[in-house]
Amino acid sequence: MISQVTFGQLPAVSITAPDGAQAIVALYGAHLLSWKTADGKERLFLSERSPMDGGAAIRGGVPVIFPQFSTRGDGQRHGVARLSTWRLGATGDQGNMASAEFELTQDDVPARLAEGWPHAFALRLRFTLDGDTLHMDFNVANSGAADFDFACALHTYYAVGEFNRTSLRGLAQGDIAFGPALDNIYPAPERLELHTADTRLRLEQRGFSEWVVWNPGEQGAAALGDMADHEFHDFVCVEPARVDKRPLAAGAEWAGRHSITVVT
């Protein structure tokens, strides 16, 4: 079931599956703000200090990063998609699943941001609730007559309860125990596991090329105006990403999928 809601001051879409699982997505950024499994447990972190008025990027949930990752380029930090208002596209229910798609083209991007990246594109992001799994299917189409380069990521903030009782398993470089500040990029195995004190999540990606793993630590969090000082304890980011801009031919499409499953 799909309904229009307001979250903070933001128009948003609530997606509810027949089993009661729920996702809330703001049109601003097609930003996933909340994902609750059927047991009612919130799986994503959202900062109590986050702007919620469409005037600045949201801190938490799943920011959509496009067409630049972080400062790896001379364009807008983390791109323009998280700062633009998307449109609701197709929605549907099928069996136990519920889904909604969000769309963005260059015409939806505020002029001051579009100037920095003047290309014709169409983005589609579909959220699907399927039992204890959330799928995010992200498509980038080059609808212009010239090739362009793009990077992208789904910058997922997981609510972990206590970050120093959390570990990430499955990287070739070895397991990560959270604690010190961390901002690393790893070549992507398709599947990782995130273990917290009381849950185990399976994180999967297809089409992307890296995992970015981030927690700002105490000093990093203190420097962020949109994060309370104590909140670095509460989350870790594990992000399927294509960190470097790579070409997409005129008329071509790229597709990536990020799936998160609550295992226990």
Ligand SMILES: O=P(O)(O)OC[C@H]1O[C@H](O)[C@H](O)[C@@H](O)[C@@H]1O
């Ligand atoms: O503060 P933001 O622009 O949302 O960026 C938040 C973080 O995003 C990614 O994880 C980057 O790897 C970090 O270097 C960056 O600090």
